[in-house]
Amino acid sequence: MTEISVPLLLSLKVAGWATFFAAVLGISVAYGLSRWRSSWADAIDALLTLPMVLPPTVIGYYLLVLLGRRGWFGSYLSGLGIELVFTWQGAVIAATVVAFPMVLKAARAAFEDVDHALEDGARVLGIGPWGIFFRVTLPLALHGILAGVLLAFARALGEFGATLMIAGNIPGRTQTLSIAIYEAVQAGNDDTANTLVLVTALTCVVVLLIAGRLAPDRSRMKGMAGGRR
Numbered sequence: 353m354t355e356i357s358v359p360l361l362l363s364l365k366v367a368g369w370a371t372f373f374a375a376v377l378g379i380s381v382a383y384g385l386s387r388w389r390s391s392w393a394d395a396i397d398a399l400l401t402l403p404m405v406l407p408p409t410v411i412g413y414y415l416l417v418l419l420g421r422r423g424w425f426g427s428y429l430s431g432l433g434i435e436l437v438f439t440w441q442g443a444v445i446a447a448t449v450v451a452f453p454m455v456l457k458a459a460r461a462a463f464e465d466v467d468h469a470l471e472d473g474a475r476v477l478g479i480g481p482w483g484i485f486f487r488v489t490l491p492l493a494l495h496g497i498l499a500g501v502l503l504a505f506a507r508a509l510g511e512f513g514a515t516l517m518i519a520g521n522i523p524g525r526t527q528t529l530s531i532a533i534y535e536a537v538q539a540g541n542d543d544t545a546n547t548l549v550l551v552t553a554l555t556c557v558v559v560l561l562i563a564g565r566l567a568p569d570r571s572r573m574k575g576m577a578g579g580r581r
Contacts, residue, residue, distance in 0.1 A: 354397060355532070355544050356537075356544070356547055356548060356551065358523070358524055358527075359527050359528055359529045359531070359532035359548070360529060360551060361376045362440065362524075362525075362527065362528055363509055363529040363530075364509070365440070366440060366443045366444050366508065366515075366528060367447060367505050367508040367509040367511075367519045368448055368505075369448075369513075370444050370445075370447035370448040370451050370504075370508040371504050371505040371508055373448045373499060373579075374448050374451040374452040374454070374455045374501075374502050374504045374508070375455050375504065376496075377448075377452060377455075378452050378453075378454075378455025378456040378459055378500070379455065379497060381400065381456055382455070382456050382457075382458075382459035382460035382462075382463055383459070383463055383485070383489075385397055385460055386460050386463035387463075390473070390539070393575040394500060397460065398551045400452070400453065400456055401453040401456060401457060402453075403449050403450050403452065403453055404450075404453045404454075407513065408450065408511070408513025408514040408517075409514070409517060411449055411450060411513070411514040411517075412446060412513055412514035412515070412516065412517025412518050413517060415442075415445065415446055415449065415514060415517065415518045416437065416517060416518055417492060419436045419442065419445070419518065419565060420437055421437065422436070422453070422476075429555065430551070434519070436522075437518055437519070438518075438519060438520045438522065438525075438526060439519065439525070439526065440519065440525060440526055442515060442518045442519040442525045442526070443515045443518070443519035443526055443528060445577070446514035446515045446517070446518050446519065446533045447450070447507075447508035447509060447511045447514075447515060447516070448508070449514065450507055450511050450514060451504035451507045451508040451511075452504070452507065454500050454501075454504040454507055455497070455500045455501055455504045456500075457500065458496055458497060458499055458500020458501075458503065459489055459493070459496070459497045459500055461496060462493035462494075462495070462496025462497050462500075463489065463493050465492075465496065466488075466492045466493055467492075468491050470488055470492070471484050471488055471489060474487070474488045483485040485561045498563075499563040499564075500563075501564050502560075502562055502563040503559075503560070503563050505559055506555075506560060506563075508555065509529070509552070509559075510529075510530055510552065510556060511528070512528075512530040512531060512534070515528060515530070515531065516534075521534075521535060529548055529551070529552050530552070532544075532548055533545055533549055533552070550570075554562045
């Protein structure tokens with residue numbers, strides 16, 4: 353049972369923190385890009401969504417170059433006594449990087465679908481920028497954002513390559529579900545591997561079902577927009 357519960361709890365902790373950081377960064381950047389009327393916005397969006405298409409091992413390599421003891425930023429952290437390689441915090445960073453584009457794409461689309469006339473009306477009523485964001489824009493975009501956040505959680509939960517590169521495979525410390533499955537298969541422990549696969553698959557299916565229900569209904573939104581016209 354320990355072979356299953358320990359990597360499961362660690363995966364949930366890593367995925368939870370990674371989703372939190374990806375959500376904070378993704379929503380902030382998405383809102384800025386959705387309101388920035390420039391051709392540079394799409395270029396930056398494409399650059400920030402590269403982790404969706406890059407091989408995980410490439411992401412892990414770049415993280416090692418950046419955060420390793422001799423890396424650009426890692427050497428500075430090492431001088432402060434902070435080590436991220438081969439730690440669960442390093443796994444959180446890797447999972448955040450691969451989950452971030454999920455939130456970014458969903459949140460930007462949700463913000464761009466918000467009717468600007470409603471924001472303009474709130475502005476006419478004297479509501480400030482922060483009030484408009486939290487009382488008008490964010491509530492209207494919330495379903496789309498939550499769908500992206502849940503997809504980010506599922507992506508972080510299943511992360512393997514980048515996590516293995518930067519956090520390694522240390523049982524009880526950095527061995528997440530996906531890494532535990534790989535190790536069980538390599539060791540020929542089919543029973544443990546099957547159980548871990550089932551737990552991972554069921555968790556991801558539940559998350560995807562919830563995300564599908566939260567995703568905005570495009571046909572309904574178009575109908576509402578047509579009704580307003």
